[in-house]
Amino acid sequence: MMMQLFYILIFPGFLFLYLMSFILEYEDRIIYARLQNRKGPPLFQPLADFIKLLAKEDIVPECADKKIFKLMPMIALTAVVTSFFYIPIWGVNSLYPFKGDLIVVLYLLTIPTVTFFLAGWSSTSLYSTIGAVRTLTQLFSYEVLLFLSVLSPAMLADSWSLGDMASFYNERPAMMLFNIVAFGMSLVAMLGKLEKVPFDIAEAETEIVGGTFTEYSGRLFAFFRMAINMEMVVGASLIAAVFLPFGLTLDPVYGFMLYIVKVFFVIFFLSVGRTVFARLRIDQMVSVCWKYFAPIAFAQIVLILIVKGVVL
Amino acid sequence: MKIADKIITWARTKSPWVIHFNTGACNACDIEIVDALTPLFDLERFGVLLKGTPRHADVLLCSGPVTRQIEKRLIRIYEQMPAPKFVVAVGTCACSGGVFHDCYSVKGGIDTAIPVSAYIPGCPVRPEAIIDGVVKLLSKFEADEKKRRESK
Numbered sequence: 104m105m106m107q108l109f110y111i112l113i114f115p116g117f118l119f120l121y122l123m124s125f126i127l128e129y130e131d132r133i134i135y136a137r138l139q140n141r142k143g144p145p146l147f148q149p150l151a152d153f154i155k156l157l158a159k160e161d162i163v164p165e166c167a168d169k170k171i172f173k174l175m176p177m178i179a180l181t182a183v184v185t186s187f188f189y190i191p192i193w194g195v196n197s198l199y200p201f202k203g204d205l206i207v208v209l210y211l212l213t214i215p216t217v218t219f220f221l222a223g224w225s226s227t228s229l230y231s232t233i234g235a236v237r238t239l240t241q242l243f244s245y246e247v248l249l250f251l252s253v254l255s256p257a258m259l260a261d262s263w264s265l266g267d268m269a270s271f272y273n274e275r276p277a278m279m280l281f282n283i284v285a286f287g288m289s290l291v292a293m294l295g296k297l298e299k300v301p302f303d304i305a306e307a308e309t310e311i312v313g314g315t316f317t318e319y320s321g322r323l324f325a326f327f328r329m330a331i332n333m334e335m336v337v338g339a340s341l342i343a344a345v346f347l348p349f350g351l352t353l354d355p356v357y358g359f360m361l362y363i364v365k366v367f368f369v370i371f372f373l374s375v376g377r378t379v380f381a382r383l384r385i386d387q388m389v390s391v392c393w394k395y396f397a398p399i400a401f402a403q404i405v406l407i408l409i410v411k412g413v414v415l
Numbered sequence: 416m417k418i419a420d421k422i423i424t425w426a427r428t429k430s431p432w433v434i435h436f437n438t439g440a441c442n443a444c445d446i447e448i449v450d451a452l453t454p455l456f457d458l459e460r461f462g463v464l465l466k467g468t469p470r471h472a473d474v475l476l477c478s479g480p481v482t483r484q485i486e487k488r489l490i491r492i493y494e495q496m497p498a499p500k501f502v503v504a505v506g507t508c509a510c511s512g513g514v515f516h517d518c519y520s521v522k523g524g525i526d527t528a529i530p531v532s533a534y535i536p537g538c539p540v541r542p543e544a545i546i547d548g549v550v551k552l553l554s555k556f557e558a559d560e561k562k563r564r565e566s567k
Contacts, residue, residue: 132459141457147429148462154426155473160497162470230468308467320470322495 115192119185122331123147127339127370134374149332156325164318168225176319176326183333186211190340191269193358197350200266205257208265209250209343212296214328216242219305222327223315234314237385238298238305244392245295245302251400254289254388255407258344265344272348279348281410284403286346288396290372293338295388297331299373301380302388339369384399417564425559426482427499428553430462433495434472438489438525439515440479442481443539444506450477451542458546461553469495474549480508480515480564481522501532501552505545532556 108320110116128149136143138393162405188213189393191197214237257263257286259278260271272279295302306314312321316327343365350361435448452458454464466472469492481489493502503520507513510525525531533555535548 110554134442136454136457136459138453141454142460143457144459144462146431151426151429151462155430157498158426159473160494218511278496304562308465316471317468322469386551 107305110198111188112208115198116188120184120187120333120336121329123330123336123366125153127366128332130367131335131371131374131377132348134371138165138375138378153325153329156328157322159319159321161323164226164245164320166227166229168227171221171225173323175225176323176330177216179330180326182211182214182218183337187228187333187337187340189265189298190337190350191265191344192340193351193353193355193362196266200264203263205268205345206254206261208337209253212334212337212341213246215240216296216332219297219315219327222319223305224316226318230311230313230316231315231317232304234307234317235309235399237311238315241295241298241302241305241392241398244389245292248288248392248396249292249296251397251404252285253291253341253345255285255319255400255403256282258404259407259411269344269348273351273367276349278410279346281407282346282403284399284406287341288400288403289342289346290369290376291392291396292343293369294373294376295298296338297335297373300377303382304385328401335370335373336366339373342369345355352386355415407410420560420564421426423460424489425466425555428557429548430464431474431553432466432472433476433549434465434466434478436439436489437475438479438485438509439482439521440506441506444478444509444537447542448478448505448545451545456542456546461546461550462544463549468494469493470497472496472498474552475500475502476545477509477525478503479556481525481528482520483522484563486522486528489525489528490560494543497507501550501556503535503548505532505535505548506540507536507538508542510536513538520544527544 112118129144129146132148133143162174186196186208187206189200219238220235223238225230257268260268262268262271295400300304306316316324319327341364347365347368350358353361435445437445437454450456470476475493475496477489493500502525504510509525512521515521516523522528533548533552535544537544
């Protein structure tokens with residue numbers, strides 16, 4: 104019982120995720136800054152932002168649906184933290200592995216997006232309503248892409264469980280190379296999921312002020328920010344577990360270090376994407392995702408089927 | 416309790432998020448504010464981020480004299496910001512009304528409508544002056560908080 108509580112609250116549960124989210128936010132911002140040829144924020148910046156937001160006044164708008172408005176940040180946070188328990192961090196198995204945990208992780212990662220929609224909708228501000236609708240429109244364009252791209256390594260390994268997939272690729276490391284296209288597609292989908300710059304249409308500060316979070320302030324906004332940062336950790340860990348499954352039989356210390364390196368590697372791609380692209384319009388995003396990226400992900404699946412027929 | 420107070424003061428001085436509001440300026444100060452936020456001056460090293468909505472912001476950067484039309488909106492924006500909040504008057508017009516002080520449609524400086532924490536003169540202000548003003552405001556806030564803690 105004590106061990107379970109330790110796993111859930113401290114490592115690799117809530118506290119670890121909390122620290123990791125600050126480190127990755129810092130990494131993201133510093134890479135963004137360095138690519139723009141400037142110094143960037145200091146190391147403690149994410150922590151200072153978080154504490155400052157916690158200490159600020161909470162304003163709940165008069166017209167808002169007060170219960171939903173206050174509840175949504177907590178639900179987003181809970182869903183993200185829960186999904187982290189099913190992702191293998193080092194070694195082959197996660198904390199609570201079972202058959203089909205890949206699907207559960209993907210669906211748990213959808214819940215924050217739905218809470219963003221409900222939060223924006225329930226705050227009844229014009230800007231947040233537009234942001235909320237855009238969040239859902241965006242969901243329909245990247246979600247299928249993410250599922251398709253994660254489907255292909257799962258099909259090759261013939262399993263829906265992250266643990267089985269990891270042990271399959273651990274025995275045949277060369278098989279990993281067939282999934283490179285899906286790796287790229289999943290990075291694109293993750294940019295959409297985290298609402299980072301080419302796909303930050305729902306938050307677009309320059310056109311609809313703060314988008315979904317326009318009316319959020321203080322503690323509630325701090326929890327939403329934390330949920331997004333934790334989603335970044337979980338998303339990067341998921342991509343690392345699915346597409347970069349090597350070195351899983353190392354002993355825990357090296358395995359853990361390798362995990363950190365993999366996550367930093369994934370976040371590096373996301374930050375570069377955030378720096379080099381400008382924001383798309385919502386119609387451009389939908390057409391790009393459906394016209395180009397989804398067919399590429401389908402082609403990847405066809406490739407996987409051929410590989411399965413020929414090689415295995 | 417004292418330690419928590421100290422940590423909160425530290426966090427507040429390290430992450431001032433700003434929102435920019437034009438109260439009737441000729442646009443020169445606005446361009447200089449945008450200039451100060453470019454990678455060349457790198458305000459993010461002080462933790463400054465530009466926010467779109469007053470709900471997320473700590474510092475309200477006002478440029479220009481308060482016109483009669485904008486006064487109500489300025490007060491509304493100010494009231495939408497969650498406490499603690501600071502107002503910085505950017506430019507000579509925002510400080511005192513400047514060349515527009517006796518214009519029929521102008522009320523005067525920003526302090527005729529809402530309380531102001533820092534005044535940055537200049538026509539238009541240089542980006543360096545804006546950065547200096549914001550950093551001075553934060554160090555003054557830190558010193559005030561320290562005094563308040565000690566007097567308690």
